[in-house]
Amino acid sequence: MTDIASAPKVVLSVEELRVDLVPAGEKPIVRNINFQVMEGETVCIVGESGSGKSVTSMAVMGLLPKGSLAVTGGRILLDGEDITRVSATRMRELRAAGVAMVFQEPMTALNPVQRVGEQIDEVLRLHRKWSSAERKKSVLDMLERVHLPDVQRIYRSYPHQLSGGQRQRIVIAMALILRPRLLLADEPTTALDVTTQKQILRLIRELQDEERTAVVFVTHDFGVVSEIADRIVVMNRGELVETGSCDKILSDPADDYTRMLVSSVPSLIPRCGPIEKTPKVLDVVGLSKTYGKKGFGKSGNLVHAANGVNFTVRKGEITGIIGESGSGKSTVARCVIRLTDPSEGAVLVNGNDIASTNNLKAVRKKVQYIFQDPYRSLNPRRTIAQSLMEGLVNYGMADAEAYAKAAETLELVGLPAGVMGRYPHQFSGGQRQRIAIARALVMKPDLLIADEAVSALDVSVQAQVLDLFETIRKRTGIAVLFITHDLRVAAQICNSIVVMQRGQVVEAGTAADVLSAPQHPYTQTLIAAAPAPGWDFQNFRPSRAV
Amino acid sequence: MGVFILKRLLSAVPVLFMVAVIVFLVLRLSPGDPAVMIAGPNATPDQLAALRDAMGLNEPLLTQLFVWLGQILSGDFGVSLVSGQPVTHLIMDRFGPTLSLSIVTLIIAVVVAIPLGVVAAWQQGKLLDRLVMAGSVLGFSVPVFIIGYTMILIFARILGWFPVQGYKPLSDGFGEFAIRLVLPAVSLSFPYIALIARIVRTNVIEVMNEDYIRTARAKGLTERGVLMGHALGNAAVPIITIIGVSIAMLIGGVVVTESVFNIPGLGRLVLEAVLARDYTVIQSVILLFSTIYVFINLVVDLLYSLFDPRIRY
Known part of the structure; x- marks a missing residue:
């Protein structure tokens, strides 16, 4: 910093930022936010849902929803220009050219x-007065810089013809084509598979290094943070908790909230031993599911969503199916509860094949399902009591008895029975997922299928729900089929793991074997792509095992 | 795409067959005797019987049905029971006015309704939006004949800008043709403007909450650019759907409008045929309308794929 000429320039400076509801509520949504981003630097804003991290980034972009949120205090300086005070026309000029968003x-x-x-x-077209040939050349160049193949074809493609990773490359190309000074990335890899995520993170870094772009990276994922951040800004409930260098925050966080947040990141080291002696609750043998029409002898459109899948789940065991999107893991789960009819193979629940039974009512009593999104899987117009009792009453239980059972189950998942009269919107995401778990458990199933049941939850809540699964497994001896894309989550909870790729099981075994000594190249790729494999977040230090 | 069109055309066959059977049965089972209508009140029972016999009305119902279906398949739609003219001629004569009225009405409706809907969506909750929405309730709920007579009173009788009634074909000159279509088409377009504007507004508002609209804003587009360049194209599918439905509803609307403005179109033809129990004419016109409707549905489905590249047949 002694040499003024070579000192990095400040690109973004957020000073005492305050964002209020319109009309102003009791407490500002975001308050007293201060941070700076230098040229070529990546600053991660980390926080759980409701922390105000997205609101902050939208404020920088000048894209707060009009009429409901507004900047009411502080300054946002972009290269010294306060964008909270510029005209609408100037702000439009700055967008994409000065500050872009992914x-x-x-x-x-x-x-x-x-x-x-x-x-x-x-x-x-909006920001440059170029001829269409110049523009086309520039776009094709940019498509190549984001490493898309066959750029002429991609140029003419519609979004639905591209994969998630390719689309995100397009969005990045769109954001960076004018070489903006600042790139805001709001959870840009959260919806992507780990291997794609790794490529996108590398791409952002590469383009950033070429242009000395300042990057603000908003995320909830400490794994990602530890890979890319130069500095970290931790936010909680609209306030800035702590800022510091990446190393400092990960190894020695000063604030309790930051400590809790960092240590909630599940470890990649498997925790649970194998379970071998108990009887098999679920035995899947040669399960296949083929989509697409057979007919007129053409087989070109057949999709093998699952192909010859074999695995078992024993009483008291949690078996994880891990895989990326399109691997067929959800198809398998849906076949096990017969939400989808399998094309081939057997699904033995307690020894009875349900693959082709017509008595679905009996199947559904033994097997229950927990879905990914707790915000949409509970009927918003029914009270918790109604949702919980419905299944029991369907199977002939008297209302009073069902009510008692529902109350009992709610307490098992850590909610007081007093909330039975409330509606789903009155609960947080974590509480809703507890209710969804209670709704499944109240049926006293032998097998529970949890399909990405913790993926939509914040890490701290995720840790609690994972603990809940473990408690329930110990207390009830239930068998759980746990579908996830997240290796860290699988490592926390699974006794055994099945890895799926393109409809096939590529590796299966105890959690310890699969995660610590993967045999199949695909499993190895997955583990290598998981963010921050070398950091032990619970203990704030590099991990020794990997 | 070709296979899709072929399949859709083939699937129209059973639809039209069922329409034909239902129309036939409903007409025969409804009260009224065409022979009495034709022969007049002074006919003797013998004359009536002979007339019925000649018209084939004494045959069993099923025989009559199959005779009629057979004739249709060979392209013979029969002769009017009342005037004795071939039905095909009657329909051809009346088709032009109705087609002109429908097309002009539809153009007015679409050209007025889409901007109104977009403006209402843009100004959501503000005065302009409320005005458009209030107007749309009015336009949809006031019967066409009231709008028609009111417009005749104001623009034809008081102001004298347009002729009161009547129709001149395009071959008599565009001016003559157009000036007589203005009032009927405008009054007929009211409910469709109301309907389409409402659908446009709802869908544009919905689309404006999508993520790609935020992306468009992040590019530095003006609100107008966002609306025109990104929102409207994405709201197109439901808008096209409702325009297709409107065309189907127009068929009902023309009956009233043609009577109010004394236009010799298909609507008037149906009305006269129903009053006279002229079975052959009614059956043929309804079959024609059904065919048009099936065809419009096909066109609407094909338009979907034009506006939304995700839809491919």
Whole structure:
């Protein structure tokens, strides 16, 4: 810092930022936020849902929803210009050219009815007075810089013709084509598979190094943070908790909240031993599911969502199926409860094949399902009591008895029975997932299927729900089929693990074997792609095992 | 795509067959005797019997049905029971006015309704939006004949800008043709403007909450650019759907409008045929309308794939 000429320039400076509801509520949504981002630097804003991290980034972009949120105090300086005070026209000029944004959902961030090339071209049309040939050349160059193959074809493609990773590359190309000074990335890899995530993170870093772009990376995932951050800003409930260098925050966080947040990141080291002696609750033999029409002798459109899948779940065992999107893990789960009819193979529940039974009512009593999104899996117009009792009453239980059972189960998942009269919207995401678990457990099933049941939850809540699964397994001896894409989660909870890729099981074994000594190249790739494999978050130090 | 069109055309066959059977049965089972209508009140029972016999009305119902279906398949739609003219001629004569009225009405409706809907969506909750929405309730709920007579009173009788009634084909000159279509088409378009504007507004508002709209704003687009460039195209599918439905509803609307403005179109033809129990005419016109409707549905489905590249057949 002694040499002024070579000192990095401050690109973004957020000073005493305050964002209020319109009209102002009792407490500002975001208050007293201070941080700076230098040229070529990556600053991660980390926080759980409701921490105000996204609101902060939208404020920097000048994209707070009009009429409901507004900056009411402080300054946001972009290269010294206070963007909270510039005119609407100047703000539009700054967007894309000065500050650009990459969003969380590549699936929905692109206009579905426009070719992606034209969508990138639009940025140039708005901000540059170039001929269409110049623009086209620039777009194709940019597509190559984000390492897309066959750029001519990609230019003409619609978003739905591209994969999630390719779409995110398009969004990045769109954001960086004007070489903005600042890139805001709001959870840009959260919706992507780990291997894709790794590529996208590398790409952002590469482009950043070329252009000396300042990057603000908003995320909830400490794994990602530890890989990319130069500095970290921790937020909680609209306030800035702590800022510091990446090393400092990960190894020696000063604030209790930061400590809790960092240590909630599940470890990659498997915790649970194998279970071998108990009887098999679920035995899946040669299960296949084929989508697409057979007919007129054509087989071109057949999709093998699951192909010859074998695995077992024993009483008291938690078996994880891990795999990326499209691996067929959810198809298998849906076949096990017969939400989907298997094309081939047997699904033995307590020794009875349910693959082709017509008595689904009996199947559903033994097997229960917990879905990914607790916000949408509970009927918003039914009280908790109604949701919990419905299954029991369907199977002929008297109302009073069902009510008692429901109350009992709620206490098992850590909620007081007093909340039975409330509606789902009155609960937080974690509480809703507890209710969804209670709804499944109240049926006293032999097998519980949890399909990405903790993926939508914040890490601290995730840790609690994982503990809950473990407690329930110990107390009831239930067998659990646990579907997840997250190796860290699988390591915390599973006794045995099945790895799936493109509809096939590529590796299966005890959690310890699969995660610590993976045999199949795909499993090895997955483990290598998991963010921060070398950091033990619980103990704030590099891990020794990996 | 070709296979899809072929399949859809083939699937129209059973639909039209069922329409034909239902129309036939409903007409025969409803009260009223065409022979009495034709022969007049002074006919003797013998004359009536002979007339019935000649018209084939004494045959069993099923025989009549199959005779009729056979004739249709060979392209013979029969002759009017009342005037004795071939039904095909009657329909051809009346088709032009109705087609002109429908097309002009539809153009007015779409051209007015889409901007209104977009403006209402843009100004959601503000005065302009409320005005458009209040107007749309009014436009949808006031019967067409009231709008029609009111417009005749104001623009034809008081202001004298347009002729009161009547129709001139395009072959008599565009001016003559157009000036007589303005009032009927405008009054007929009211409910469709109301309906389409509402659908446009709802869908544009919905689309404006999508992530790609935020992306568009992040590019530095103006609100107008966002609306026109990104929102409207994505709201197109439901808008096209409702326009297709409107065309189907128009068929009902023209009956009233043609009577109010004395236009010699298909609507009037149906009305006259129903009053006279002219079975052959009613059956043929309804079959024609059904065919048009099946065809419009096909066109709407094909338009979907034009506006939304995710839809492919």
